[in-house]
Amino acid sequence: MIGFRLAAQRPPDPERITDTVVMRFEHIYEVDPNLMTEHTPQQSFPAWDTLRIVDSRWEHLAWMHDHFADSVVSGEELLREIEGEEGEEA
Amino acid sequence: MPTVTLSDALLDELVQICGEEHVFAGAAARFNRARVPSPFPVHRWDEFVPDAVVLPTSAEQISEVVKLANRERVPVVPRAGGTGLTDGAVPLRHGIMVDVKLMNRILELDLEDRTVTVQPGINMLKLSEELKPHGFIYPDNPASYPCSLVGGRIGTSGWSLIGGRYGHTRDLVISFELVLPTGEIVRVGDGGGPKVRKSSSGYQLKHLFMGHQGTLGIVTEATLELVKRPEAEFSAFYAYPSYLDAWRATGDFARSGAATLAGVVLFDEWKLAYLRRDDEAYIPQPESVKAVVALALYGNDDEVRASAKRMLRLGKASGGTYLGDEISQGDWASRHDRYATPLHGRTRDGQVVPMSWHCEDASILYSQLPAVREKWHAIAAGLRERFDMFDDWGMFAYTNGAFKPWGDYLTEIDIGIWEMQWDDESWAAWVDAKREIARVALEHGGSISACHGSCREGEVDLVPEELGGGFEVMKAVKRALDPNNVMNPGKYLLDRAYEEDAP
Amino acid sequence: MATREVGSEGGDGALTEQFVAEWRNAAYNCYSSGHKFCREVCPVMQVTRDEAHTPTAFHANVVAMEQGHLSIEDVARDYVHCTQCGACELRCPNTLFTGDFYRFRTRTVDLVKAVRALAVESGVHQPGWQRWNELTDERKNEPVLNGTPVSQEHVADWADGLGLPVGGETVLFCDCEAAFYRTSLPRAVARILQAAGVEFGLMREQWCCGGPAAEMGYVDQARRFAEHNVADWRAVGAKRILVLDPHDYISFTEDYPRFFGDDYDFEIVLVVELVAELLREGKLTLSAPVDRVATYHDACRLNKRKGIYEAPREILRAIPGLTFKDVDHVTQWSYCSGAGAGLSIERPDLTAEISRRRVERAKRLEVDTLVSACVWSERPLSEQGESQDVEVVDLMELVAQAAGLEL
Ligand SMILES: Cc1cc2nc3c(=O)[nH]c(=O)nc-3n(C[C@H](O)[C@H](O)[C@H](O)COP(=O)(O)OP(=O)(O)OC[C@H]3O[C@@H](n4cnc5c(N)ncnc54)[C@H](O)[C@@H]3O)c2cc1C
């Protein structure tokens, strides 16, 4: 969906994950807001901003991989290869 | 309130040397160059403010500034990125700050003999971006890779996260030009030719002029190693049920002999507890995960694949649980960013407060890691008990040696400090704690610092003990090269070089 | 500049105190990191290399003000050195890695605006900005032509002959720079929308969005302008506002909601995103080949501040004949034209140098065209493009050409 509407920017209510962690958007953890009541109040955070930061983080990480090497070797893939080799040996 | 102690005449001379637009004496310019990111007594800020700041554009200008400082007996403090964690770029006696950031050009790219010559104000990440189209990288990769600068890397003799494979700053800097404390401009390297990697001519001056925290001169140009960009990167994160299991596995990985091995990192359970506070990779980990080991490989694709398989077999044999590609790759790529996060800070009752990050960085022998760990955590616990402004953020140990990454480890305990709370009492307790942390490192046959340097309040008291007769040599060198004690005075107890009975 | 001053005791006590109380936590949050990951991405810092122009300093100054070491007079000028591009606050690990988790991120842009506002309230003016805002207040639009009269009478001259109605559910807001200077952009946009069958009208009386005033610290004026525009939207029955400039998009999605709260029920649509959608839906087709080799300049306010970088690329890839040499949008976090937030008014030399470097980077890709989606960037970039033989065009101008539309 394109277009900004203020009403759509209110984040969903949090769901508890651990003693100190909650979740509002899928796969996005947040601190339990009760821990930020005394010294460091939370800021008002429209939904677009949360999603922008999360997306940017992944883009930044991909950029870092690309900065250091042409390709990234997957451990999961190699583990499957190793299993195959071990299977053959057995 | 600090008052400017430099005379108008002296400021005028600085302007004549560096140009009006490159000399700053305003309050904001000076206050913002008093501090580095290590814990700082904010309640005593004005004690560390330089009198004037210059942003020179050439070695000749720096030489003139240093000569002027000698004539007038005014301190000179070099500053590059200002990210150093041992307060090297913090003026202890005010004076003239020589900020080298404006000298950030690439001077020569030699694709044939594989060197790149740069000015000291250039940042490594930015340099590597320029090298990428040519197929090269400059792999001096501290966690401060996006922000520290080549001059500061030389000033501290830094340590790189991928140094096991590519070497640390001292292995990657071939030669450099510097302005001596008396103003002469010299070039030091391994030998005569600025691009020679190994020579036996004369004293090995390159090492002497690295890691001196700006007490022996100001680097104005450096010739660096040009390294082929890796074809492949591999990283793997393993979980273990206990610290000792993880420690043994760390040893196995580090001693594997794989030439592509860039580094192995051991996280203890305090570090995991800390990461569980806010790191998406660790929040869902079960409580049975008590320690983590990470490793990274770089190099040609075929070599990386072969050694990755070896590592995966070792990981399995060591009883580790592979944490999957997403965490392995994502956490490795975030190695620069996950360090100093203020909101990790918690008061004793669990409230979030912004805390600064103290990073202890001793070199500790592999065999001594478990023992040192316990003593360090005890010191941190003592601090937190007395003052609800300190927080134990856990420990990392990284393979330390270049190319032979198995004997000792850069060992850090991270301590969060709520700096809004400083007063003289808590500051004094902190300085004592730092001295104690350093003492433990020495008692176990280690060194106070693997990369930052050891000239902060507290730890610096033990430097003569660590170096023994070597400290006497340091004093003799300092007095010989800097007869007026103008270069970054007050650092490393080097004032003692000028006391009556000094050598 | 080697003027001698010593730290003073602080300007207007009460105003500064209030400001410090509001910004103290945020300031300490940066101060406690102080690691400067923000520095090398900052377009101004890349040129001046002056630590006093960094977000680190911008935050530490607040701590120093709290400690009584610095006053607003000491620091006001330093805060001129910011284009509010948002690179620093996005790259800051306290945003990028933990901002979402804590619902507490680095807000350098807001801080810079707040300090500028404190300066204005404390009577510390930057002469160029003061004059700019006085003229804007008089004329209701920004004095973009350096002397050529800007006035309400002429605010819709760009639309001559296009037959656009006033009012309706959907209204196109035309930025001042576009309305008075680069009129080819709004004409292109109007033609494209008409060709795609989008119905829209213009405002009765379009004033400046107020964003620039807010960016330079003239908050009351910004609010007055916002109030006028919103009243005009309501008067013509508008529900949906089409925006062709990223700066206006920021005003309408960040400043206006702050001014008006929940009453602010308009839908704000960025033209670039709308056009990408029209192409996707087949309502607009591009069939006239555009024979150019181009790269795209990520508009800072879209890429860094809003995370909008895909739509413009999607459009560029849909243009027939165009050879598109892309530079990824993360690399472009450190790119800027230098035009934003009044820098070009107070430090035109810096804007020119930032633009020169941006064009130089394009030139290295061996392109003949630099495409932008931010009208404010296009003037300084074009000036530099002339001497480096790179033509600067707006994305919508290119789309209009590819759609075979006459401007
Ligand atoms: C988040 C973070 C992570 C870090 N991670 C690492 C890490 O992994 N490895 C590591 O080694 N360090 C690390 N550090 C510490 C710091 O980045 C390094 O010590 C770095 O080498 C300092 O470089 P700088 O350019 O910031 O130098 P500065 O702090 O400006 O200066 C450092 C010292 O060098 C001197 N100096 C500066 N310029 C010159 C010059 N031109 N000639 C001579 N002396 C000079 C200064 O006087 C000072 O004593 C980290 C710091 C931070 C904030």
Ligand code: SF4
């Ligand atoms: S703005 Fe962010 S990156 Fe920059 S110094 Fe502050 S905390 Fe560090």
